[in-house]
Amino acid sequence: MSAVQLLLVPLALWVLQASLCHGACVEVDSDTDAVVNEGFKLGCISCKMRAEVPAEATVEWSFMPKGESEFTKIYSYEDLMSDTPDERFYERLDWKGSKKTKDLQDGSIYILNVTWNDTGTYRCIFTRTLTFSSFKFHNDTTKIVHLNVVPRLTRGIASILSEVMMYVTIVGLQVWLVVEMIYCYRKISAQGEEALRESALKNGSKRQIALDSPSTLLIFTPSSIMTPSHYPIQEDKQPRGLSREQMDEK
CATH class of the missing domain: 2.60.40.10 (Immunoglobulins)
Incomplete structure (x- = not known):
């Protein structure tokens, strides 16, 4: 059962009970x-x-x-x-x-x-x-x-004071709500700007490291890959052994 259904079940029971109650x-x-x-x-x-x-x-x-x-x-x-x-x-x-x-x-x-x-x-x-x-x-x-x-x-003084206090309370609550909305908006905006600033600093540091040490990067291109046919043939500079005929002549 989903969370919405769990919330609707007690609400339906409450409405049914309220409908059966008398004034x-x-x-x-x-x-x-x-x-x-x-x-x-x-x-x-x-x-x-x-x-x-x-x-x-x-x-x-x-x-x-x-x-x-x-x-x-x-x-x-x-x-x-x-x-x-x-x-x-x-x-x-x-x-x-x-x-x-x-x-x-x-x-x-x-x-x-x-x-x-x-x-x-x-x-x-x-x-x-x-x-x-x-x-x-x-x-x-x-x-x-x-x-x-x-x-x-x-009207009595008590009635007038009660009405004045009611209006003062309503206006005060509205002002408090506006102040809270502005405060929350500024706080969220500041957190968003701070997150963007930190992200930009991290990206900039990574780029700087890449530029300072290019030798650490290995770049492979098709032309740089050597096949076996391209390997140079090195001559054997060590003296070879003499044959039997040459040894007889000597």
Whole structure:
């Protein structure tokens, strides 16, 4: 199996596992500043601790205006049906929580056309029933939202500083990346020039050695190769022996 296939196998398994997972639930606090004559979302999230246990939940919202001491029921959501008993919020509240399920974990609602009279304290009550194999368990969770209506939304110092730091970080990372690219380019170029210089010096030294000692080189040409017929015949200068007749005469 190739290296590419070895890398693709765990990736495919991870994608398959991710497709089988459900969305996670995270409890976050609701915003508290609403702009007059605009819409505003009242957040209320209550996560179920045992995701594998079937459950059903209902949500009830109550409102206590600023300066008063009692809550009044203004909205309820149960069995996929909503109800707005308070005339002050009639046709001004919209469900923004969990959809198409009785196992509610998000009970947020949306206020249309916020008025100054909407300033006050809102209470969200989750009533959840967990169904186990042998019994049922009931649990109530309460969330409180203190709403303040303002003429226009102003950003806090923390938000402004966070945005400034984000842009500074982005610009700093880009500058650092450009500097690193230039440094790497110059380093690679210097190494390439050094390799070419060393190669040129080696070739030059070899040529110089060849020019300084030509006697060490043997050059054979066709005309310089001698065949046996070209070898010179040398005369025998040593005295030959005398024959018998010559010895008798002497």
